[in-house]
Amino acid sequence: MPGPVHILGISAFYHDSAACLLRDGEIVAAAQEERFTRKKGDASMPLRAAGYCLSTCGITARDLDYVAFYDKPLLKFERILETYLGIAPRGFASFLKAGPLWVKEKLFIDRQLRESLDYAGEILYAEHHESHAASAFFPSPFQDAAILTIDGVGEWATASIGVGRGGDIELLQELHWPDSLGLLYSAFTYYAGFKVNSGEYKVMGLAPYGEPTYVDLIYRELMDLREDGSFALNQKYFDYLGGLTMTNGAFNQLFGGPPREPESRLTQKEMDLARSIQVVTEEVMLRMTRTAHRATGLQDLCLAGGVALNCVGNGRLLREGPFRRLWIQPAAGDAGGALGAAQLAWHRHLRQPRTSRPGDAMHGAYLGPEFSPEEIETFLRQQGAAYERPNREELLLEVARQLADGQVVGWFNGRMEFGPRALGARSILGDPRNPRMQAQMNLKIKFREGFRPFAPSVLRERVNEYFELDADSPYMLLVAPVRQQRQIRMTSQQRQLWGIDQLNVPRSDIPAVTHIDYSARIQTVARETNPDYYDLLKAFDALTGCGVLVNTSFNVRGEPIVCTPEDAYRCFMRTQIDTLVLGPFLVAKGRQPEWKETEQWQIQYQLD
Numbered sequence: 001m002p003g004p005v006h007i008l009g010i011s012a013f014y015h016d017s018a019a020c021l022l023r024d025g026e027i028v029a030a031a032q033e034e035r036f037t038r039k040k041g042d043a044s045m046p047l048r049a050a051g052y053c054l055s056t057c058g059i060t061a062r063d064l065d066y067v068a069f070y071d072k073p074l075l076k077f078e079r080i081l082e083t084y085l086g087i088a089p090r091g092f093a094s095f096l097k098a099g100p101l102w103v104k105e106k107l108f109i110d111r112q113l114r115e116s117l118d119y120a121g122e123i124l125y126a127e128h129h130e131s132h133a134a135s136a137f138f139p140s141p142f143q144d145a146a147i148l149t150i151d152g153v154g155e156w157a158t159a160s161i162g163v164g165r166g167g168d169i170e171l172l173q174e175l176h177w178p179d180s181l182g183l184l185y186s187a188f189t190y191y192a193g194f195k196v197n198s199g200e201y202k203v204m205g206l207a208p209y210g211e212p213t214y215v216d217l218i219y220r221e222l223m224d225l226r227e228d229g230s231f232a233l234n235q236k237y238f239d240y241l242g243g244l245t246m247t248n249g250a251f252n253q254l255f256g257g258p259p260r261e262p263e264s265r266l267t268q269k270e271m272d273l274a275r276s277i278q279v280v281t282e283e284v285m286l287r288m289t290r291t292a293h294r295a296t297g298l299q300d301l302c303l304a305g306g307v308a309l310n311c312v313g314n315g316r317l318l319r320e321g322p323f324r325r326l327w328i329q330p331a332a333g334d335a336g337g338a339l340g341a342a343q344l345a346w347h348r349h350l351r352q353p354r355t356s357r358p359g360d361a362m363h364g365a366y367l368g369p370e371f372s373p374e375e376i377e378t379f380l381r382q383q384g385a386a387y388e389r390p391n392r393e394e395l396l397l398e399v400a401r402q403l404a405d406g407q408v409v410g411w412f413n414g415r416m417e418f419g420p421r422a423l424g425a426r427s428i429l430g431d432p433r434n435p436r437m438q439a440q441m442n443l444k445i446k447f448r449e450g451f452r453p454f455a456p457s458v459l460r461e462r463v464n465e466y467f468e469l470d471a472d473s474p475y476m477l478l479v480a481p482v483r484q485q486r487q488i489r490m491t492s493q494q495r496q497l498w499g500i501d502q503l504n505v506p507r508s509d510i511p512a513v514t515h516i517d518y519s520a521r522i523q524t525v526a527r528e529t530n531p532d533y534y535d536l537l538k539a540f541d542a543l544t545g546c547g548v549l550v551n552t553s554f555n556v557r558g559e560p561i562v563c564t565p566e567d568a569y570r571c572f573m574r575t576q577i578d579t580l581v582l583g584p585f586l587v588a589k590g591r592q593p594e595w596k597e598t599e600q601w602q603i604q605y606q607l608d
Ligand SMILES: [Fe+2]
Pocket: 128, 132, 151, 152, 153, 154, 305, 306, 333, 334
C-alpha cells in the first residue's frame, strides 16, 4: 500500500508568502512566513513556514509527492514586459527596478523551489486567480457555489467569476490588468498616506468618518463602471503601470493636492476620500456579485482575493446581494493562494473528489504551530517568569473575572491562526462594555492612535442578540450593525465632535467594539472549533451577562501576530497587558522579573 499523498502549496515573492500542507487532501497545516521571520508581510521563499508544515507530519521535502506554486511566473513576466514595452520610456524606471528581481527570482522559481527545499519531484503551477478561487471553494461547506475573486493583480487577471461543482472549479469570466479594483483601492490608500498592501484596512475603518463627496468624480474621471461590475480605469491618473508610486500629478490635480505625508495628521479630506472609495468598491462588488449570480444560477457564493478582506463590503453582499449564503476564505489574500494551489493539485491534477463534511474544511483557520504545556513551561522556567497552573475551570473563571474588572489579557491558546485576523488563538482580549477600553488598548498596548474600534468575538448562538446578523462569521470577515435597541444616539452637541473624538462617545452598551456608524466587525465563536475560547466567552457571560469580548490581534503596531510563547511573553512585557495566558499557565504582570531588552529581541518596528 502506498502511503498518504503529501502536497505542499507555496505562495511567495509578491507579498505575504505562505506554505500549506495537504495530506490526502486534508489541510493539516498552513502558516505565513512573517510569523516565523518576524518581518511583517514577508514575501521571501517561505522556508520556515514550509519547514513547520512538513514537521507537523514528521516528513521532509523528499517525502512530498508534489509542490504546488500559486501562480505562473512566466505569464506574470509577460505582463511586466508588455507593460514596459507598451509605455516605455515612462515604464523604464520601474522595469529596471523590477526586472532583475523577476529574472533572478521569479523566472527561476522552479530552481529556487528545488534548491531551497531540497526537493526533486514534480512542481505544479496554478494560475493566480485559480489559486484564489480554489482556496475559496474547495474548503467551503458548499457542494456547488459561485466563486468571486478580486485582488490587485495576478498574472493578468484582477478579478474573476467562476463556478465550483464537486471536485472542480471553472473560471467563467475575468477582468484584466490594468483594470483592477484592488489597485484602485490601493491607489487611494497610497494617496491618503497609508502603506499599500496593509493600509487598505485603515482606509475601510476611516470611511465612516467621511462623506462620499468624491464618488461622482471617481465615476466621471477615474473609472468607466459597467452594469456587470466590469470597468475600465483611466490610466491617465495612475502610475502603477510604469512608475514607482500608485498615483501621479494628474491624480493629485484632480483631488486637489499631493498625497498626505504618512504619519501626518488626518484631515476631513482623507476621511471623505476613504468613504468615497469604499462606496465605489461596494458598488463594484455588488455588481460583480449579481453577475456571478446570473452566470451560475447558484444560491451560494465563495469569495477570496485581497478585496474579499473588505468585510464592510462583504456585509453588504450578504445583506443586499442575491446570494443566500457567503463563505469567505480567511486567508483571502495571497497567503491563501498556497492553500488553493495545493488543493488544485489534489482535486484537479489527481482527480480526487471532495469529502462532504459539516461546516468548512479550515479547522477554524487554526492551522499554525502549537506548543505543548511542557514546551511552554520550559520556556517560562528559562525566562525566570513567575506563573501559575490552575485547573482549566479556575483558569477560565479567573480570566473572566480579570476581564470584567477592566484588565487586558494576552490570550495564547492552541494552534496559531492562518490569515490576517486573530481569532482567539493569538489574541488580546478586553471587556467591550468598558467605555475606556478602546482608548486604553490602542494607546497602552497597540501603541497607536486608533480611529478604528476593536472587533468583537461573540458566542455564535447569541450573535443575533447583539448584532443585525444571524449567520456564521467565524473569520471576522463580515461587518454588521449593532442591534438598534443597544445603540445610543448621539446628542447634537456630541455630533459636533470631529473625527476620532466621536469614537470616544459610547455608541452602544458594547462601546469598545462599536464603530461610529454603529457597525462592528464580527467573529462568531463556536465550541466545535475553539472550545477553550468558547468556554472563556461562556465564563465571561456567566459572570457579566455579556456574551461578547473585545478581540484584537496579539502584536504591537508594525509587528506580525505572535507565534511562539517567547513572542507572546516579549509582547506582554513590552506593553501594558495585565495578564498573559500561555496555554494552561497564568502569568501576572506584577510578579514578573524586570524586563531587559536584548539585541536578539530588538525588532525594527515599521511605521504603518
Ligand atoms: Fe492575489
